[in-house]
């Protein structure tokens with residue numbers, strides 16, 4: 001229950017007489033996670049003080065002192081010597097201001113917050129931090145896409161089974177499989193650019209909700225802090241966490257792509273498939289079964305996608321139904337953002353490492369190709385002779401049945417046997433039973449032929465550098 005701890009210590013303590021419940025102190029404080037925003041908070045404060053000096057509400061001398069002090073506080077954080085005062089430093093904003101007062105004296109430090117609210121401050125800090133992190137993620141994503149393009153080019157001759165319903169369907173190039181995900185990740189990259197543009201807007205000067213009473217130059221602060229523009233309504237500016245929600249949605253989509261990609265590779269790495277072998281650096285053994293080599297990296301990628309989506313679901317629920325402008329519920333946007341960014345950033349780098357180091361087993365891929373996967377090509381053969389596809393589909397189906405009944409692989413059925421199914425088969429029908437030819441036949445844009453795949457690599461590379 002409430003103890004006699006004075007709340008007069010708190011920066012907002014003026015009107016409070018009673019003490020805070022000790023659990024409430026902990027429940028309320030965000031310093032232990034929002035301290036990662038120390039740099040953004042300090043740079044934002046310097047920009048704010050500079051703008052206040054420009055408008056004349058503080059003097060140039062006071063600004064100089066504030067800036068000097070704030071840079072000293074920043075140095076303490078950087079050197080790892082900043083001492084958080086438990087129960088007093090509620091969040092990063094109050095902690096920095098408390099320390100500033102100790103360093104330059106309360107008379108001047110007390111002027112830093114002139115016309116400012118923590119509501120605009122937290123929004124500003126989060127947006128700056130997130131913008132920088134997302135730019136780093138953008139680079140990780142470009143690197144990953146670069147590896148996909150390079151491997152697709154190098155291993156273009158490798159042919160493997162392509163699946164629908166996880167059943168053997170048609171032959172494809174291994175590169176084609178890699179590029180299928182490559183384009184999904186390239187869309188993620190494209191979307192990320194859009195997200196960053198909306199994240200990178202300045203809330204500074206919005207005040208608690210109603211704006212700034214001292215004619216502060218918002219554009220000047222925005223430029224100093226590297227924002228691309230302002231949030232144009234002060235109430236909206238302090239209320240808005242859409243930039244967090246959008247990031248979480250973006251990251252969840254990306255993680256969903258990574259998860260499906262990982263699932264394919266987990267299947268391909270089983271002994272039953274044996275198409276790929278993971279590098280030791282991305283696998284682990286079993287504590288019990290000496291023979292095991294487990295694809296933990298891929299399983300974690302798949303598993304963490306659930307966690308990423310959990311952030312979105314949780315935070316959307318937090319935001320739903322909030323009355324306008326700032327409510328403390330919004331503090332709940334910080335932790336999901338931090339965890340999401342780390343999860344997504346690490347995941348892209350792990351996926352990149354897995355792909356860059358895994359070994360493929362082309363012989364295994366080839367051995368899994370099955371003549372039945374050419375049944376469509378058999379039908380297409382007759383289509384080229386003018387037979388309607390619906391009819392050729394049937395004829396090819398009868399060849400499949402004959403092959404099954406006689407226990408003869410379809411490519412070993414004799415010319416006479418095939419002729420018996422349909423008189424329009426000619427001697428050159430044997431050419432159809434060639435996997436390489438099958439992938440080469442699909443030369444329309446986006447298909448499996450070498451020229452189509454090379455074109456895809458070119459398009460992908462253009463998307464990476466766009």
Ligand code: ARG
Pocket residue numbers: 030034091118119122326328330331334
């Ligand atoms: N720690 C708070 C947050 O993360 C900062 C804003 C506090 N504003 C307030 N009016 N209590 O949202």
